Amino acid sequence: MNYDFDEKINRRGTGSVKWDTYGNEYIPMFIADMDFKPSPQIVAALKDRTAHEVYGYTRPDRLLYETIANWFYQTYHYVLEESWIRLLPGIVPALAVAAHIAPGKAAANTPNYPMLLQGPVRAGKELILSPLKETNDYYEMDFADLEQRLTSDTDIFYLCNPHNPVGRVYQKDELAGLSRFAQDNDLLVIADEIHCELVFDRPHIPFLTVDEYAKQHSITLMSPSKTYNIPGLGMAFAIIPNPDLRKKFAQISYALPHPGFFGLEACKAAYGNSGQWRDELVAYLQSNRDYLEEELTQRFPKAKFTHVEGTYLQWIDFRPYGIKDPHGRLLHEAKIALSDGRDFGLDGYVRLNFGCRRELLAEALQRIGSVIQ
Incomplete structure (x- = not known):
């Protein structure tokens, strides 16, 4: 090493x-x-930026979007258009903001990341909880249980993949099953995929790449913060291929601050050179x-x-x-x-x-x- x-x-x-x-x-x-x-490479990028000694408002440059898109293609063999990317100060505020994109209830599995469970609730949304199906310490999404619990006004499902805390990396057939379930129930999927590069047994599959419904009816949240151990720098992004959905998300997230320049520089160094x-x-x-x-x-x-x-x-x-x-x-x-x-x-x-x-x-x-x- x-x-x-x-x-x-x-x-x-x-x-x-x-x-x-x-x-x-x-x-x-x-x-x-x-x-x-x-x-x-990240440390060097931050030192170089610090050496400038002027720390004013910073506009994300084209290289940042190119770096994210190139990293996504190299990692997942999927072409990501730069216009789909919306920068965020973190995933946690985005989990709450996304709850406002539709008027009805939201659903999620348990156990689950506490901030994912709290996000829609703190945004004033009722959250329906469906336990993951556990067999011999192996957890799976239980669509039959979820079907029974959903109400007619449920319009959002929160996905955590790779899953925190049970450590699952969902396979293609599981994600395709979620996409079919979402289509049958007219659900938007908010996918928290912050641990996407920290996988051991199989590659991670971004939900938006599963099929056309998943692409057009999802908001994928990613960040270099977990993999590259830079959570204190406040840098994340949403991937939203659907232009109407992207416009709505931009409107409801207008008050979220942009990432600071340290986060921007660290992101480029992480995805580009690390x-x-x-x-x-x-x-x-x-x-x-x-x-x-x-x-x-x-x-x-x-x-x-x-x-x-x-x-x-x-x-x-x-x-x-x-x-x-x-x-x-x-x-x-x-x-x-x-x-x-x-x-x-x-x-x-x-x-x-x-x-x-x-x-x-x-x-x-x-x-x-x-x-x-």
Whole structure:
């Protein structure tokens, strides 16, 4: 490897949400950012821009749109027109803004990313929840259940793919099934695909590429922030092929600020020059995933956990150990800060972020093992 993902970096005292929320005795493995430096190309781009020493309003240049379109084609072999792209300061505000694009109710699966579940609700929309179908710790969309729960005025479905927290990377037939279901029920699909490059077992398939209905009736939300570990720079974008839908989204999102110039520069460096760094990162994360699965199986044989196909987030069920609140117990007794399953819609679960150096992951498992036996 050319890049050292085992480097120990002290993030305390930097205002880090991950490392400065709890005390020095805690190992934080909750919020979804990684403990790795971004690619040297991103760092160099930011240093070059900083050296200018004037930080005024900045207009996105043509190169940015070309870079995004080229990256999309190289990654997904699909031609993305630059006019389809609308820049955003982040995906979370877009999840709420998109709820205003249609007047009826919205639907989503559970468990799911908390901000995805909260977005439409905070926008004043009623949200219908349909549990993912779980068989032997493998989750699938349950269209029969969703069909029963939908009302005639439901007009939006929120998709999370790769899925946070269960780690699924949906296959072509599953996404085609969603497109047929959406067409049968006249639904617009809002696709949160922020983890799209962090996949291990199969390529990610953007929903808009599935078929013509998906292309014309979806808003795809993407960002370099998760893959390239730059969430603090505030850079994301929506892909909206349908011109009428794109116009509506522009109207309802007019108050959202544009990304700052640091985010613009980092995006170009990420998608344009950081491919080798990304590939080595994904390989490191996959080795962490495999190590984590082996350790969970050996240390906690009664626990249930998903096989992570994408993301760096492990979904774990500790209920077989008779623990009702594993998040609280591990926080207080093991000094491990995980994400609480209740925030995702399920009691008794935790989400563990393995986007860290292996040594820290091993220490965290040792601490968990001191509490759960």
